[in-house]
Amino acid sequence: MSSNDKGPPAGRNKPWSGRFSEPVTDLVKRFTASVGFDHRLAEFDIDASLAHARMLNAVGILAKPDLAAIEKGMEQILGEVRAGTFPWSLEYEDVHFNIERRLTDLVGDAGKRLHTARSRNDQVATDVRLYLRASIDHVLTLIKELQKTLLDLAEAHADTVMPGFTHLQVAQPVSLGHHLMAYFEMFARDAQRFAEARRRVNRLPLGAAALAGTSFPIDRLMVAKELGFDGVCENSLDAVSDRDFAIEFCADGALVMMHLSRICEELVLWMNPRFGFIDIADRFCTGSSIMPQKKNPDVAELIRGKTGRVNGHLVALLTLMKAQPLAYNKDNQEDKEPLFDTVDTLMMSLAVFTDMLAGVKVNKEAMRAAAQQGFATATDFADYLVKKGAPFRDAHEAVAQAVRLATDRGCDLADLKLADLQQFSPLIGKDVFEALKLDGSLKARSHLGGTAPARVKAAIAKARKGL
Numbered sequence: 004m005s006s007n008d009k010g011p012p013a014g015r016n017k018p019w020s021g022r023f024s025e026p027v028t029d030l031v032k033r034f035t036a037s038v039g040f041d042h043r044l045a046e047f048d049i050d051a052s053l054a055h056a057r058m059l060n061a062v063g064i065l066a067k068p069d070l071a072a073i074e075k076g077m078e079q080i081l082g083e084v085r086a087g088t089f090p091w092s093l094e095y096e097d098v099h100f101n102i103e104r105r106l107t108d109l110v111g112d113a114g115k116r117l118h119t120a121r122s123r124n125d126q127v128a129t130d131v132r133l134y135l136r137a138s139i140d141h142v143l144t145l146i147k148e149l150q151k152t153l154l155d156l157a158e159a160h161a162d163t164v165m166p167g168f169t170h171l172q173v174a175q176p177v178s179l180g181h182h183l184m185a186y187f188e189m190f191a192r193d194a195q196r197f198a199e200a201r202r203r204v205n206r207l208p209l210g211a212a213a214l215a216g217t218s219f220p221i222d223r224l225m226v227a228k229e230l231g232f233d234g235v236c237e238n239s240l241d242a243v244s245d246r247d248f249a250i251e252f253c254a255d256g257a258l259v260m261m262h263l264s265r266i267c268e269e270l271v272l273w274m275n276p277r278f279g280f281i282d283i284a285d286r287f288c289t290g291s292s293i294m295p296q297k298k299n300p301d302v303a304e305l306i307r308g309k310t311g312r313v314n315g316h317l318v319a320l321l322t323l324m325k326a327q328p329l330a331y332n333k334d335n336q337e338d339k340e341p342l343f344d345t346v347d348t349l350m351m352s353l354a355v356f357t358d359m360l361a362g363v364k365v366n367k368e369a370m371r372a373a374a375q376q377g378f379a380t381a382t383d384f385a386d387y388l389v390k391k392g393a394p395f396r397d398a399h400e401a402v403a404q405a406v407r408l409a410t411d412r413g414c415d416l417a418d419l420k421l422a423d424l425q426q427f428s429p430l431i432g433k434d435v436f437e438a439l440k441l442d443g444s445l446k447a448r449s450h451l452g453g454t455a456p457a458r459v460k461a462a463i464a465k466a467r468k469g470l
């Protein structure tokens with residue numbers, strides 16, 4: 004894949020090729036190679052190799068000068084990787100062989116000693132875990148940023164009335180702050196899930212070697228400590244074979260994307276002039292090449308669309324794993340692209356969504372007007388009758404008839420005359436109009452978890468503390 008592709012003599016280019024009478028075909032070489040994508044693991048591979056080498060030295064398997072040579076060589080390799088000058092080569096199949104080969108080119112026999120008491124099987128499992136741990140930490144930071152933005156917007160709109168929907172029909176008035184805090188809760192659970200997944204990710208596979216462990220007196224706990232793992236994988240077969248931790252990451256990612264997609268769907272609807280609830284800043288929208296009037300919420304739509312792609316990766320990984328016998332199989336090489344794309348998609352979506360949300364302009368008047376038009380306080384009307392002594396079912400029926408009359412007249416409940424309302428129940432008095440007010444409806448729901456602005460503000464304050 005790189006122009007530096009010199010390569011060794013045909014047939015002898017792989018560390019395992021000694022056993023073979025002919026080299027793999029070019030097609031097989033390209034088919035089996037993963038370096039085109041797993042080079043992303045390079046820095047983790049180097050970290051893990053250094054920890055392994057230091058342990059080998061500590062237990063007397065690797066001489067001090069060899070360790071020094073490996074450290075020096077790896078330092079140069081790290082520099083090359085970061086500078087983009089590392090000579091990645093398809094000849095050496097994957098990130099692990101490429102780095103080992105380069106090390107040997109740079110420091111000679113010491114490089115060849117590094118692979119003592121280790122296999123690419125425990126090596127790759129370690130690299131992926133290190134990569135995922137770093138990715139989880141990054142994702143957690145991004146979720147926190149999003150939560151902060153949600154809190155700011157919710158705080159500014161704790162008193163903003165909007166129609167709450169069920170079945171996408173106007174149901175009851177809610178505060179926009181309350182609505183946004185619903186998403187805060189969802190993302191809080193997402194963050195918890197990632198934090199829990201991190202605990203399972205953060206265990207060291209190295210030492211499992213190919214599958215059965217090694218005959219060398221290795222110190223796995225020392226390696227675990229050096230690499231910041233909480234402990235080691237307890238069974239060598241399990242350590243090299245299962246990718247449940249990667250599947251879990253994708254599942255947690257799919258849930259985040261699903262939540263993002265839901266709120267994006269709402270933003271798209273709300274920006275439609277029929278709603279007119281919000282405006283999304285121009286820098287997050289695009290126009291049409293043919294319709295000059297258009298302003299399209301592309302970013303929100305694209306996040307909604309990318310959700311499908313992450314769902315696909317989750318299913319790909321589940322399918323990849325489902326029929327694999329113990330222990331390592333080459334199938335597992337296929338875990339990387341779905342995983343990497345999940346990480347990229349998740350991080351990009353979270354970052355761009357947070358930016359976009361911070362720039363959303365709310366049209367309070369439109370929200371209030373929509374709540375006023377949809378009989379949103381019909382339940383409050385029924386509750387009013389119940390408080391006057393009517394059984395709830397009778398109250399429900401009386402209000403339903405009042406809604407019907409208002410619908411026929413093309414007006415809202417509060418626009419009906421007292422005498423009109425009284426034909427549905429003798430319990431109705433002048434004070435009914437208080438019950439039909441939006442702000443009264445909101446304020447009345449002041450219990451824990453309710454939409455009363457005071458309660459919403461308390462929830463925001465609590466959430467802020469918790470972050």
Ligand code: ARG
Pocket residue numbers: 037041097123124127331333335336337
């Ligand atoms: N590139 C391989 C992977 O991603 C590394 C492990 C290869 N092990 C093996 N026995 N072929 O899984």
